[in-house]
Amino acid sequence: MxxxxxxxxxxxxxxxxxxxxxxxxxxxxxxxxxxxxxxxxxxxxxxxxxxxxxxxxxxxxxxxxxxxxxxxxxxxxxxxxxxxxxGLARGRLSIGAIHGLAPFIDLPASLGTFRAAFGGIDIELTLDGSRALIDEVRDGRIDIAFTQPVMPAPDDLGSRMFACEGMVVVCGAQHPLAGAGDLRLADLVNETFADLRPDWSVRRLIDQSFAAAGLQRRTGFEVNDMPMLLDLAAQGLAITLVPESVAAARARDTRGAPVAIATLHAADEPCWELAAVFKGRQGEPLTPVARAFLDLLQLPEMATEAATEEAG
Missing domain, CATH: 1.10.10.10 (Winged helix-like DNA-binding domain superfamily/Winged helix DNA-binding domain)
Structure with missing residues (x-):
């Protein structure tokens, strides 16, 4: 062992x-x-x-x-x-991330914990789309990017997976699909969708899933904010597809209009993945400061806290 x-x-x-x-x-x-x-x-x-x-x-x-x-x-x-x-008394940690990491990773809390452990390290944070973040990692401007993993994995980049879960349908509480199970993507083609913009990794995953099934759908609302996406679905204006944890967090939130969740058949369920991408191989970043941050992030207590966070 x-x-x-x-x-x-x-x-x-x-x-x-x-x-x-x-x-x-x-x-x-x-x-x-x-x-x-x-x-x-x-x-x-x-x-x-x-x-x-x-x-x-x-x-x-x-x-x-x-x-x-x-x-x-x-x-x-x-x-x-x-x-x-x-020698982590001095240095820099540059982090990049896609929007909407919660409830998978509480990045501000994690960076705060890192600052408490390594007070001499300067911390920088950039939010951007997946493609831009990957380019910045490759160019050395960012140490770690939290985004969807690159497939196939480039030879010069390594990654550690932090989340891998199925996506579900979110709709208004009175919608005919509310509470349905084992839906096929074909069951959704006549619905109006609320989507994130095309440069979001979640949007690309959904588009690819429908294209692979030979299906077309209609996007009636295109936004750049996950809470807005869920609120549009809650009002019955559209349906949307989001990772299961994001949907569950919104369903627990009593401050806005209620939402309902419908699940997809396993054969049609897109799998949304979140990884830390960095320069390095075999799951290890090249720099000691990046390795230290990822090791801290994967401590059991940090993982437990991240799993209970609600989507912002």
Whole structure:
């Protein structure tokens, strides 16, 4: 049993899904399955109950899950301690991000925690579209960009996956689709859509999904703000497609008009991904300051906080 196996195990345990975990780890699914099998053989029993759609932890897996998170956190703390000794007293951290990271990552809180740990590091933040951010990473103007991963992955860039989840339909509470399940994309082609602008990664993913299915749809509202997108759907003016966590956060918000959620059939469900993209390979940035920030961001307590944040 080694740290890499524990990282693989924790990813599957948190995602409850091998495919999503493999995307998050940038690891082929067969390699991830082999790593988990080797860990189970080493520990003498199964850690997961596998089904066609999801996986669940066995009692032994539940015990290992907590211990594995503690071990990985201790390892990251040790690396950060050594990094401080090796010269993070001064320097710069330049972060780029797409709009609407919450509820996946609370970037302001994460940067605040980093500043508390490394007070001598100057921090810069830029919000932009995915393509522009990737170009800035490649040119060295940004250390880390939080955006959709580039496919196929360029040889000069590395990434770490932070979110991989299905998208759902959001509509008004009285809409005929409210609460529906297993919808096909073809069921939506006669609806009016509220969309983000074409340079948003979410919009490109939706456009690509409909194009791959040979379908056309109508965009009646085009905005540059996720809350506005959801408010238009809440008023019954259109439907929209957003990541499941974003929809759930809006559904819990009682300050505006209520929304309803409808789910797509697994075969048609676009998978929205969020990754940290940087110069480097094999999941490691080239610069110590970028490595320190990503290690801090992946601490269990930070991940838990980000998962509970609501969309802005």
């Amino acid at each position: 080694d740290l890499k196996q524990l990282e693989h195990f924790v990813a599957v345990a948190e995602e409850r899904h091998f495919t999503r975990a493999s995307r998050r780890l940038n690891l082929v699914q067969s390699g991830l399955s082999a790593s988990i099998r080797a860990l189970e053989e080493d520990l003498g029993g199964p850690l997961f109950i596998r089904s066609t759609r999801r996986v669940a932890l066995t009692p032994a897996g539940e015990v290992l899950f907590e211990e594995a998170r503690n071990v990985l956190a201790a390892a990251r703390d040790a690396r950060n301690a050594v990094t401080q000794v090796h």
